Structure formats: C-alpha cells, structure tokens
Amino acid sequence: MYNLPAEKFQGIKTPFYYYNTRLLQDTLDAVKAQTGKRPGYHVHYAVKACAHPDVLRMIQEAGLGADCVSGGEIQASLDAGFPADRIVYAGVGKSDWEIELGLQAGIRYFNVESVAELEVINEIAARMNRTANISFRINPDVGAHTHANITTGLAENKFGIAMDLMETVIRKAQEMSHTTFVGLHFHIGSQILEMDDFVALAHRINELQDRLEAQGIGPVPHINVGGGLGIDYEQPDEHPIPDFEAYFQTYEKYLKLRPGQELHFELGRAIVCQCGSLITRCLYVKQTEHKQFVIVDAGMTDLIRPALYGALHRIENLSSREAGQPYDVVGPICESSDVFACQYNLPATRRGHLLAIRSAGAYGQIMASQYNCRPLPKGYLDKDLE
Numbered sequence: 001m002y003n004l005p006a007e008k009f010q011g012i013k014t015p016f017y018y019y020n021t022r023l024l025q026d027t028l029d030a031v032k033a034q035t036g037k038r039p040g041y042h043v044h045y046a047v048k049a050c051a052h053p054d055v056l057r058m059i060q061e062a063g064l065g066a067d068c069v070s071g072g073e074i075q076a077s078l079d080a081g082f083p084a085d086r087i088v089y090a091g092v093g094k095s096d097w098e099i100e101l102g103l104q105a106g107i108r109y110f111n112v113e114s115v116a117e118l119e120v121i122n123e124i125a126a127r128m129n130r131t132a133n134i135s136f137r138i139n140p141d142v143g144a145h146t147h148a149n150i151t152t153g154l155a156e157n158k159f160g161i162a163m164d165l166m167e168t169v170i171r172k173a174q175e176m177s178h179t180t181f182v183g184l185h186f187h188i189g190s191q192i193l194e195m196d197d198f199v200a201l202a203h204r205i206n207e208l209q210d211r212l213e214a215q216g217i218g219p220v221p222h223i224n225v226g227g228g229l230g231i232d233y234e235q236p237d238e239h240p241i242p243d244f245e246a247y248f249q250t251y252e253k254y255l256k257l258r259p260g261q262e263l264h265f266e267l268g269r270a271i272v273c274q275c276g277s278l279i280t281r282c283l284y285v286k287q288t289e290h291k292q293f294v295i296v297d298a299g300m301t302d303l304i305r306p307a308l309y310g311a312l313h314r315i316e317n318l319s320s321r322e323a324g325q326p327y328d329v330v331g332p333i334c335e336s337s338d339v340f341a342c343q344y345n346l347p348a349t350r351r352g353h354l355l356a357i358r359s360a361g362a363y364g365q366i367m368a369s370q371y372n373c374r375p376l377p378k379g380y381l382d383k384d385l386e
C-alpha cells in the first residue's frame with residue numbers, strides 16, 4: 001500500500017533517507033482521529049525522533065505541538081512554524097542560552113528535572129523579567145519492557161525527580177518569584193508495545209495526584225505522560241500505523257484526570273518511524289570461508305540503531321527477486337559493530353543493487369554522524385523525487 005518507488009531512486013546518490021509522506025499523513029490523521037474524540041488530549045511530537053524540516057512542517061500543519069530537548073530543537077520547531085505555546089522543553093542538562101531561548105520565545109512550559117535547574121530557571125526568568133511555566137519531570141520508578149538503553153523511568157536512571165521529593169520541590173517552585181507550577185511530567189521509556197507498562201504508569205500518576213491533593217497541592221493544569229509507543233520493526237507493511245486507539249484508550253481507562261485537566265503526550269517513534277527508509281547500494285558481495293557478506297554503502301554513521309541497541313531493521317533488496325540466501329549485511333565503517341544484520345535472508349544480491357533498510361524514520365537520519373569523515377546522509381520526501 002505504501003510501496004517504495006524504487007524507480008525514482010535510480011539517479012540519487014546513496015545512501016539517503018526516503019520519507020513517504022502519504023504514510024506520514026495517514027499516521028497523523030490516525031492520531032488526530034483519536035485525540036479529536038478525547039477532549040483535552042494533546043500530542044507534542046518528540047522532535048528528537050526526526051527533525052527533517054519538511055517532516056516537522058507536516059506535523060506542525062497537522063496541529064500537533066513539539067516536545068524539545070535542546071535549544072536547537074526549539075529553534076527547529078519555531079522555524080517549522082510551531083506556535084511557541086505548543087512547544088514544551090525537557091532535558092536533564094539545559095544550558096543558560098537554551099533556557100533564555102525558551103523564555104524569549106514564550107514556550108508553554110519547561111519540564112524541570114532537578115532543584116538546581118529550577119533555581120537557575122527562576123534566576124534567568126527574573127533577569128529577563130519573565131515568568132517560566134514549570135512542569136516537574138517525575139521519576140515514577142516504573143520499568144518498561146524494552147531495551148535497557150532506552151528505559152528511562154527507573155530509580156537508577158538519571159532522569160526526573162524522585163516521587164518522595166515531589167512535595168518539597170513543588171512548594172519551592174510555588175514560593176519562587178518567577179516560576180509558575182503548571183504540571184507533572186513522566187516518561188518511562190521507548191519502543192513499548194505492552195499496554196500494561198502504560199497502565200502501571202497511569203496507576204503511579206493516580207497515586208501521586210491523590211497524595212498531592214491530600215496535601216493541598218493541585219490539581220495541576222496538565223499531566224504529561226511522555227511518549228514511548230512502539231512500532232513493528234519486523235513487519236512494517238502489516239503494521240504501517242501503530243495502534244493509537246489501544247494506546248489512547250489505555251490512558252482514558254486507567255488515568256484519572258481531574259475536571260479541566262489536559263493530558264499531554266510526547267510521541268516520536270510512533271509518528272515518524274514507519275514512513276522512513278534508509279536507501280543504500282550494494283558495493284560488493286564478499287565470500288569468505290564461513291559466509292557471504294553484502295557490503296553496502298550505508299554504515300553505522302547513517303543508522304546507528306543496530307550497532308548501539310542491537311536493533312534489527314527489516315532489509316529489502318529493491319533490485320532483485322531471484323532466490324537468494326542468508327547474508328551478513330554490513331557497512332563500510334572501520335568498526336566490527338558496523339553490521340545491519342547477520343545471516344539475513346535476501347534475494348540473490350549483486351553489486352549495484354538497491355537495498356531499503358526499513359522503519360528508519362525515527363532515530364535514523366537525526367542520529368547520523370560524520371565518523372570516518374563521511375558526509376551526512378540527505379533526506380528526501382516523495383515531492384523531492386518528482
């Protein structure tokens with residue numbers, strides 16, 4: 001249904017990213033269909049997943065907000081036309097210039113992760129004669145069934161403020177001259193497919209809200225549950241659009257929102273992952289005593305997820321359907337971990353064939369590096385290939 005237009009890839013220098021805008025639009029429509037029937041639900045797209053300017057613009061035009069983790073992301077969001085009051089800003093280490101940029105632009109709120117940061121934001125806001133809206137990122141100590149490198153809500157992680165310290169920190173923010181306490185923020189991890197993990201988070205939030213209210217704090221104007229909804233890396237064509245209904249229904253059923261309270265989400269991967277592919281060319285097929293390698297011109301510098309998390313992305317040969325065999329698909333970088341897949345069944349593959357590494361729209365192009373003095377991969381939308 002969302003076929004890769006292989007014929008249009010011929011003249012383009014590989015490796016490059018291709019984004020299917022029809023799939024992106026259908027995904028955005030699917031999100032809006034769900035949030036549209038649940039008043040107070042708002043999605044701020046997690047810009048860290050993919051900040052291609054045209055992709056950002058489409059997301060902005062669909063009416064989503066932006067969840068940023070750096071000054072660069074705030075700037076990219078403003079440039080893509082996101083209104084400042086739909087931009088939120090998180091991160092454990094905000095530099096002064098980034099805080100200033102957020103205040104100058106008038107973003108909706110800062111997700112604050114420590115008392116030290118709260119104090120600095122208050123100071124800078126005072127100096128600029130502004131008031132900063134503060135939402136606290138709370139570490140809910142909830143595990144998620146995902147890769148250890150991408151769980152974030154456990155007590156041992158660096159993120160957020162411990163539940164037990166909440167009352168003290170909130171009182172502190174309320175007493176400060178240039179901060180207004182407006183919300184509670186959570187995020188338990190990424191690539192989460194078990195709705196029970198989100199149920200566990202909802203229960204923790206309910207407990208916390210009850211506890212805070214018993215102490216006369218709140219209810220706060222917003223609850224922000226972060227992102228984390230996963231996608232199907234194995235069968236992207238069977239599941240091009242994540243099950244947003246199940247996701248939003250989970251929160252609707254288990255999270256006890258207070259009257260008038262808004263619920264904010266920060267989905268990244270679920271929105272952009274399936275629409276992007278990394279297109280690469282086979283340089284050589286190398287036979288060794290033990291196996292056959294397909295050496296492609298994309299490497300871990302273009303897509304680091306396999307090397308960093310052991311992630312497996314589906315790989316397709318766009319130039320051949322001939323019966324093939326298992327290959328190790330590897331890149332040209334001088335690192336043994338520059339491997340996309342081991343003993344992976346592909347059609348008979350030869351020099352010059354185009355390969356697509358699928359589900360690469362999220363945390364693909366944006367995590368590319370110039371290691372080995374390689375140029376950064378470009379990203380094209382369908383319109384760029386007409």
Ligand code: LLP
Nearest residue numbers: 046187190191226227228266267268269363
């Ligand atoms: N909100 C916060 C506070 C986050 O830390 C993240 C992701 C998100 C939202 C968006 O999460 P998503 O909906 O995309 O799961 N590079 C890794 C993923 C790192 C995610 C970091 N935080 C990967 O390639 O799997």
